[in-house]
Amino acid sequence: MLRDIQRGTPQVQAITQVVDHIAPDILFLQGVDYDADLLGLTALRDHFATQGIIYPHLFALPPNTGLPTDVDLNGDGIRHRAADAQGYGKFRGAGGMALLSKWPITLQRDFTTLLWKEMPDAQLPSLNGAPFPSQEAQDIQRLSSTGHWVVTVTAPDGPISLLLFAAGPPVFDGPEDRNGLRNADEIRLWAQFLDGKLGPLPDTPLVLLGGANLDPTYGEGRHAAIHALLTHPRLQDPLATAGPTVDWRDPTPGDLRVDYLLPSRDITVSKAGVFWPKPPAPLSERLSVNGTIASRHHIVWADIQF
Template identity: 50%
Template sequence: MLRDLGRDDAQIDATVAIVAQVDPDILLLTDVDYDLDGVALQATADRMGFAHSFALLPNSGMATGLDLDGNGRIGEARDAQGWGKFSGDGGMGLLSHWPIDADAVQDLSTLLWRDVPGATLPQGPLWSDAVAAVQRLSTTGHWIVPVLAPGGPVDIMAFSATPPVFDGPEDRNGLRNRDELRLWTQVLEGAFGVAPQDFVVLGNANLDPADGEGLHDAMQAFLADPRLTDPRPASPGGKAAADPDQSGDPALDTADWPDGAPGNLRVDYALPAATWTVTGAGVFWPDPADPDAALAQTAGPHRLVWVDLRR
């Protein structure tokens, strides 16, 4: 990634161009690799014009020492805390025009899945006491990061959950995906001694409230939480790319995947606390006739979701 940031790369160039158009003050990137000194992330921040960057070692790629997928081998991508071929594979990075209070960050990424209040753990031959004793809830991470905005701190609640697929009848990934989302509900209820103020939940929940795989009722309940505001960011491109027999509003979709596998879905979210006033929201997914439509396609299947807020 660091190499590609220093030369012409179509996907990086498109992503940089989209960020320049939307011009956010705070930006969460998902599926970016972590390095100990933050060199690659800071290079990304420099390329995109951000003064500040923050990342922690993600759970993705972190070895468990166990054969989680039961294939008789350990140390493979599916045996890590979160899918990953190496430690730091597919992490998160927060970029900001304003300072980040790294000393005040609250990191919930080490929390064991079994220790989440009300957790529903999978049942089956691949789940055991030994697995439960090491398996963290967070596929990538759950961070509460204070950004020192001019009007006061903004608590960014960042996460990137597992896709609720690629498992068996035990629905391990589906249950984990739901509990990764439920963790934020527990936080808002005061669990773990965490009390975010003027927060914004940012990240890839990998869960649509109506379509695709996963336990939709979890996302429906989360979006209906009175402590949150759902700005319902929309786009003309999503509406134009509606899948046949889609249940949800296609204008709200944030990822462009092949029809039915899994199809276009709303999986990326920017959900502010109810204490904020929303002045604008959208998804960067231009209409197919728009010259910028090619940018969105080249940048990858996920679309940038944005929300404008004031106190």
């Protein structure tokens, strides 16, 4: 990733143009490889700066993606493969999360190391009455596919807390529905947090941001989990009618809403949307599956006051 950023590959150029067009004060990205010195993220930040988008503050933590274990975590009888990492990944740090901000960032809570079985009311997979894939696996399996963070950004008008995550897909498993159950619990973690089951809540306005990998209606997965979050009494959904956020036309299931931005109800949202211009609108070619693509996922954004 660092090499591609430094070379300014077409995808990097496309991402930069999209970010330049939206020009967010706070930008949360998923699928950004993590390295301990944040060299990749710093290079990406510097690439944005060439277009005048300046982010003095960067934040990333080691994700669960690619974190090796010595256990068969997916039940295929083989160990030490990408699916046997705490979160799917061919190398440690693959496809992590990153936050870029014009204002200082402070970590408040990190649930990335929380064991799945230790989450209140965890829905662990079983097959024929036995823990799947094994009790040994469930004893070490973390809940987060990538990570769950609570950070505070100190903006000019005061602090705001961000609940950040990137859940794994609810597919690519078997009749035990391991991935479907895990995806649902990754989403349910935030509902439990907002209900005070995981400790005190921040005394600031907050915004939940992330990729849930789950549409409220279409595609596979346990839709009740995302419905509960979208209708949580502490949150509002300014993008309820904005449409899909990801282009999964090839292969199926098609265009789905899987990326979310949910402010707390004490925040005023003046505008919100999904940046998905259609031809011949400017930058539409940068989002085309058949051309240079920034990402299959499209930026969800909101202008807020608090």
